[in-house]
Amino acid sequence: MAPVSTQTSSTRGPASAGLGWFPALERLGWVVASLASLALLWQVVAMTAADPRLFPGPAAVFGTMSGLAQSGALWSNISVTLERLVYAFSAAMMIGSVIGILLGTFPKADKFFDPWLILFLNLPAIVTITLCLIWGGMNQAAIVTAVALNKIPNTAVTMREGTRGLSRDLNEMAEIYKLGWWKTLRHVTLPQLAPFFAAAARAGLALIWKIVLVVEAFGGNGRGVGYQIFIAFQEFDVATILAYALAFIIIVQIIETAIMQPMLARVNRWRR
Amino acid sequence: MAAVADVASAAPIRVEVTRKIFPAAGGRDAQLVLQDVAFEVEPRSFLVMTGPSGCGKSTLLNIIAGLDTDYDGTIDLGPGKDRLTYIFQSPRLLPWRTIAENIALVLPEGDPRHANIPEMLERVGLTEAATAYPERVSLGMQRRAALARGFILEPEILLMDEPFVSLDDPTAQSLRQLLMDLWHRQPTTVIFITHDRSEAVQLGTRILRLAPGQASVVQDAQVNLTNAQRLDRAAVLAEQTRIFATA
Secondary structure, three states: OOHHHOOOOOOOOOOOOOOOOHHHHHHHHHHHHHHHHHHHHHHHHHHHOOOOOOOOOHHHHHHHHHHHHHHOHHHHHHHHHHHHHHHHHHHHHHHHHHHHHHHHHOHHHHHHHHHHHHHHHHOOHHHHHHHHHHHHOOOHHHHHHHHHHOOHHHHHHHHHHHHHOOOHHHHHHHHHOOOHHHHHHHHHHHHHHHHHHHHHHHHHHHHHHHHHHHHHHHHOOOOOHHHHHHHHHHOOOHHHHHHHHHHHHHHHHHHHHHHHHHHHHHHOOOOO | OOOOOOOOOOOOEEEEEEEEEEOOEOOEOOEEEEEEEEEEEOOOOEEEEEOOOOOOHHHHHHHHHOOOOOOEEEEEOHHHHHHEEEEOOOOOOOOOOOHHHHHHHOOOOOOHHHHHHHHHHHHOOOOOOOOOOHHHOOHHHHHHHHHHHHHOOOOOEEEEEOOOOOOOHHHHHHHHHHHHHHHHHOOOEEEEEEOOHHHHHHHOOEEEEEOOOOEOEEEEEEOOOOOOHHHOHHHHHHHHHHHHHOO
């Protein structure tokens, strides 16, 4: 028989293959132009400021940053903060995912625990932070817990949504074709949860890196970017505040570009 | 149709559903879906179940497949029960796996039938689309991939729920011919649901008509067509008139 060759549409390959590095370069050009304009605007405003100590220009801030870098303070404080960020982020993603998947799977548990979740979602960050530090003391575990607690409820809600949306059709398919629990988990369930996990991770990074600085300001115990900013605040040392802020923004943006975006692109590569 | 019955699959499939109720939910009352539906399916025959929408055909097929266990009655699939395949109304491919990966997934690791995948893709005309993701090809191609996934397992029992619905006519016709071709190569007991009478006559060796409302069998007819006649529209139409005029 012949009509098997009646293809009603052709397959589409990945888009924009063959354009090479040129669009990437153009995108970079826009970013550079945009940031340069911002720096220029900043310089102009700084020159009109009454007290340059309270509103230093970009040159002063980068000078401070380079001084901090040479003394080793910049990197040592950033690495302390990054370590806390990694612990808190990992804990929040793991614990939040487990809670969310369980609530999404068992409707009775969801009904029971939903009010708890709403309570924790609406608990102001400043409250969880102060309570953690009062109860746990000014130590690493209390700091990491305080940061993670602020993200766990969001992760749980996102993952619960993803779990509720798991396709019954595909589960039946897995059952009929006897895929077994491992193949079902790996090929059917996790790929459906991956976009939710990626979204939670991305939003989590954005939230956690801000929270971690606040926690460090309260209980940094002499170390960490947040604590340095807190000290600089007491001395009205705006150049140091901005130097740490800028350095940390650069680090977080590198994480976003090098890890988060490729991860999102990967979990979505099959979409049309 | 091939009639090489071996001992293992000589026993018929016995279906007996005395009662199936959808429990009350979301403001809707409990609903009696199936009552006293009983029939046997001869090995390697092609049974078509037809009837109006909502008469319980898909529910019955889910019960036969073992997906729905909340019913009164007994289903005896015989020795072929471990080699059952269900081709759903929608293709139900994993969108994040390529077409070839979707087909390979249903075979255990190291199964010798992995070697048959290229030939199966060739037979359903998907050789070039093998590395494409399902959402990037047409619905007709997705349905062909679902057929290939079902047939790669060389099932003894094949359940199909309107697998060609919402396709344009030439595509649906080419898929029907593909199904007949595959069925002749790998004789299998088929239970096929459709509400398209012409499709029912063209494919089936036997037709069961279910009544609207609570499904029960209202007609049980043999289809008297040769394989050649099944490709002849006039012959199909004449047989369709003969079968469906009697009720």
